[in-house]
Amino acid sequence: MHKERVLVTGGGGYIGSVLVRMLLREGYRVRILDRFIFGIEPIADILNDPNLDVVIGDIRNVEDVKKSLKKVDHVVHLAAIVGDPACSVQADVAVETNFLSTIRLARLARDNGIKKFIFASTCSVYGASGDKIIDEKSPTNPVSLYAETKLDAEKELLALLDKKPSLTILRFGTAYGLSPRMRFDLVINYLTKKALIDKEIKIFGGEQWRPFVHVHDISRAIKVVVEADDDIVKGEIFNVGATKENYRMKEIGDIIKGIIPGTNVEIVKQIQDKRSYNVSFMKIESKLGFKNEKTVKDGIVEIKDAIENSIIEDPDDDRYYNHKRG
Numbered sequence: 201m202h203k204e205r206v207l208v209t210g211g212g213g214y215i216g217s218v219l220v221r222m223l224l225r226e227g228y229r230v231r232i233l234d235r236f237i238f239g240i241e242p243i244a245d246i247l248n249d250p251n252l253d254v255v256i257g258d259i260r261n262v263e264d265v266k267k268s269l270k271k272v273d274h275v276v277h278l279a280a281i282v283g284d285p286a287c288s289v290q291a292d293v294a295v296e297t298n299f300l301s302t303i304r305l306a307r308l309a310r311d312n313g314i315k316k317f318i319f320a321s322t323c324s325v326y327g328a329s330g331d332k333i334i335d336e337k338s339p340t341n342p343v344s345l346y347a348e349t350k351l352d353a354e355k356e357l358l359a360l361l362d363k364k365p366s367l368t369i370l371r372f373g374t375a376y377g378l379s380p381r382m383r384f385d386l387v388i389n390y391l392t393k394k395a396l397i398d399k400e401i402k403i404f405g406g407e408q409w410r411p412f413v414h415v416h417d418i419s420r421a422i423k424v425v426v427e428a429d430d431d432i433v434k435g436e437i438f439n440v441g442a443t444k445e446n447y448r449m450k451e452i453g454d455i456i457k458g459i460i461p462g463t464n465v466e467i468v469k470q471i472q473d474k475r476s477y478n479v480s481f482m483k484i485e486s487k488l489g490f491k492n493e494k495t496v497k498d499g500i501v502e503i504k505d506a507i508e509n510s511i512i513e514d515p516d517d518d519r520y521y522n523h524k525r526g
């Protein structure tokens with residue numbers, strides 16, 4: 201028996217291409233709406249799946265959105281211009297995509313009677329928050345256009361979807377790990393690649409905190425919310441990650457050196473990264489029973505193996521870097 205149909209916007213992306221496969225394995229019907237900025241290869245091998253259909257289109261285009269929403273039970277909204285560098289090189293497109301089109305998509309989804317709307321936000325909305333542990337109720341302090349567009353969308357969605365559908369905002373930690381749509385602009389993936397190829401990595405600042413979460417665990421968390429009782433998730437914000445997986449960036453250098461011996465780790469103290477957030481993931485654990493299955497160490501090992509075994513042939517290819525494609 202088929203389960204419900206889930207529309208995954210950005211389903212061809214780094215998180216989307218892992219999530220879509222997970223949902224299909226679980227028997228869901230899945231529709232992807234994506235403009236495939238980085239190509240369609242990440243989902244090429246599943247295009248024939250009878251439970252998958254793909255709309256090659258743009259969330260900024262009303263007709264594409266209306267077509268995608270037909271006979272959909274839930275929307276997982278991942279499509280965005282992702283990351284600080286990608287948003288600063290195309291600021292107008294970032295605001296149009298991450299904010300304006302997100303709100304219009306939500307309004308059309310509501311008018312189409314969908315049940316759940318799950319919005320991909322980011323822990324970078326906490327921005328410059330220093331050393332203290334922060335949770336979903338803590339003040340936000342975004343320090344980039346990317347984080348601002350996500351926070352503005354969160355606020356507007358909470359006001360717009362106050363009754364129906366059931367809105368859940370997920371603030372993901374910084375992702376890492378292997379995906380069919382690989383990204384080497386994410387710091388764990390990037391530093392692992394750099395250590396392997398150049399035998400040296402630079403860490404700017406070093407004292408700043410960052411919460412990390414494997415792309416597989418992000419996908420699991422989304423599925424948990426799709427399947428959760430509305431009473432628990434409706435109108436809620438959840439940080440997605442694991443409290444033990446907060447690291448100071450200088451610790452990441454030590455972990456990489458432990459896995460890739462001979463790496464020269466340079467801590468560049470003169471250049472500070474204002475972004476520092478040490479995040480609590482107690483809420484998702486206590487309310488939804490969500491626990492991570494993978495750690496940063498697992499991610500570094502799997503990326504190292506993928507590069508060493510030429511599963512990823514050229515990690516410097518432009519398509520693995522969000523700010524190099526528009």
Ligand SMILES: NC(=O)c1ccc[n+]([C@@H]2O[C@H](COP(=O)([O-])OP(=O)(O)OC[C@H]3O[C@@H](n4cnc5c(N)ncnc54)[C@H](O)[C@@H]3O)[C@@H](O)[C@H]2O)c1
Nearest residue numbers: 210212213214215234235236237258259279280322372375
């Ligand atoms: N990867 C992370 O560390 C991370 C952390 C926190 C939050 N997030 C959020 O998760 C979501 C997915 O991130 P990702 O890492 O998979 O990024 P990604 O860049 O790999 O994927 C984004 C996808 O959206 C598509 N897209 C972009 N603009 C579109 C448009 N106008 N219409 C249709 N499709 C469009 C792209 O083609 C791409 O396939 C984003 O909303 C991002 O903000 C990611």
